[in-house]
């Protein structure tokens with residue numbers, strides 16, 4: 238059977254800020270003293286959330302590439318609404334030299350760059366267009382892929398994304414679980430107005446899988462289902478979780494899934510390749 242594995246990374250934050258405090262408190266509350274101490278003192282470590290070098294090394298070792306979705310968040314900080322901190326604090330400036338440099342490096346070396354649409358952009362053409370343009374200015378060419386932050390999507394989002402010039406959306410999936418939402422094992426074209434706009438579903442997100450009891454059984458089951466349906470299995474491993482100290486075992490499982498896919502002779506592709514392939518097939522069929 239033929240199936241495809243697609244690797245992707247949402248880049249939510251590239252440095253640790255208020256999490257030194259909140260993560261330490263969470264760990265203390267759950268009785269994990271060692272973890273709490275790590276969080277408290279990791280402020281002295283160099284960039285625990287950077288991790289790009291580590292991801293690149295892992296993927297090079299397995300001869301695979303991935304799609305990175307970069308966030309251009311502009312939501313305002315509200316000091317008296319802690320629920321807002323995760324959205325507004327610790328974010329990076331997409332056009333700061335260090336971020337722009339890694340984006341350009343990835344782009345030039347065969348990785349794919351997509352936009353991680355900001356929290357409020359799912360219903361704002363203005364934000365979508367602004368964020369797309371800014372990322373395009375960094376890479377120097379068109380950006381065709383998007384995944385919305387928190388997978389925020391409503392009935393209009395795909396239409397708005399398509400009107401803004403995106404070719405595909407990668408936000409279709411569960412926020413707190415794993416598996417194929419609505420049994421969509423393959424990408425699909427949801428719009429009548431733009432027949433070429435593709436949705437590429439996501440089935441495996443790091444934390445949702447890692448919180449399962451039998452992690453290996455869960456991902457093997459999902460891979461079986463993908464294989465049986467000639468499907469496309471999209472992984473989303475946030476780049477911050479490649480920090481082994483804070484997220485022990487996460488990157489190991491990422492590698493295991495890649496190895497399992499290789500063992501089963503899966504094809505590995507970038508999101509953009511899937512988009513081209515489906516658009517091409519559609520042209521032939523029409």
Ligand SMILES: [Zn+2]
Pocket residue numbers: 247248249353385386387
């Ligand atoms: Zn996100």
